[in-house]
Amino acid sequence: MQQDPLKSFGLRLVQLRKSKGLSQEKLALESGIARSYLSGVERGQRNIALLNIHKLADTLGIPASSLLELPDD
Amino acid sequence: MQQDPLKSFGLRLVQLRKSKGLSQEKLALESGIARSYLSGVERGQRNIALLNIHKLADTLGIPASSLLELPDD
DNA sequence: GTGTGACTTTGAGTCCGTC
DNA sequence: TGACGGACTCAAAGTCACA
Numbered sequence: 001m002q003q004d005p006l007k008s009f010g011l012r013l014v015q016l017r018k019s020k021g022l023s024q025e026k027l028a029l030e031s032g033i034a035r036s037y038l039s040g041v042e043r044g045q046r047n048i049a050l051l052n053i054h055k056l057a058d059t060l061g062i063p064a065s066s067l068l069e070l071p072d073d
Numbered sequence: 074m075q076q077d078p079l080k081s082f083g084l085r086l087v088q089l090r091k092s093k094g095l096s097q098e099k100l101a102l103e104s105g106i107a108r109s110y111l112s113g114v115e116r117g118q119r120n121i122a123l124l125n126i127h128k129l130a131d132t133l134g135i136p137a138s139s140l141l142e143l144p145d146d
Numbered sequence: 147g148t149g150t151g152a153c154t155t156t157g158a159g160t161c162c163g164t165c
Numbered sequence: 166t167g168a169c170g171g172a173c174t175c176a177a178a179g180t181c182a183c184a
Contacts, residue, residue: 005127005137023166034160039168049122049158049177053141054078064078068126068138096147107179112149122158122177 007044012071014042016060031059080117084144087115089133104132 017027024042028035033052040046057064090100097115101108106125113119130137 005123009123025166035167036161036163036169037159040159043168047122047124047158047177049120050078050082050126051120052159053123063141065138065141068136068141098147108148109150109181110177110179116149118150120158120177125178 004044006047008070009048009068010042010044012067012069013056015071016062016067017042020060022060027056027059031055077117079120081143082121082141083115083117084146085140085142086129088144089135089140090115093133095133100129100132104128 017024022030024038025035027033028038031052032055037046041048053067054064057067060067090097095103097111098108100106101111106128110119114121114125126140127137130140133140
């Protein structure tokens with residue numbers, strides 16, 4: 001049963017960001033996204049659009065599709 | 074050399090939709106998205122957000138991540 | 147059955163800040 | 166280092182008529 005896609009995405013993003021040893025601030029800065037917005041995305045409160053998904057994926061050095069995969073629990 | 078993520082997503086969506094034998098009209102209706110909006114997405118003119126990506130993926134019966142993979146061209 | 151332009155409303159995304 | 170809020174701006178979302 002698929003839960004909230006936004007929460008799922010946020011969790012996955014946190015996991016990938018930490019695995020690269022980045023802070024929210026650094027990831028936000030390097031991908032050109034507002035820090036407070038990124039915080040909201042990671043908490044599943046924001047409905048991020050495709051271009052920003054790609055920006056984050058690029059910064060993390062992974063394909064965008066892998067950002068949409070389900071987080072490990 | 075496919076670089077525009079929106080165009081890439083649109084192409085991929087068209088391919089998947091046709092492979093399921095659906096019209097834009099039917100896909101739009103079943104996923105609860107406006108047809109003219111869907112048309113814009115398929116042509117890479119709309120920056121679709123995560124929740125709508127999931128709606129389309131659900132209707133197509135595929136994981137959202139597979140919608141973000143690159144189209145075969 | 148699809149492309150497109152014009153339009154309105156809602157929320158995506160920014161920037162300031164505090165805890 | 167990250168959660169969270171207020172106050173903004175502009176684009177995503179959605180609708181329509183017509184090609």
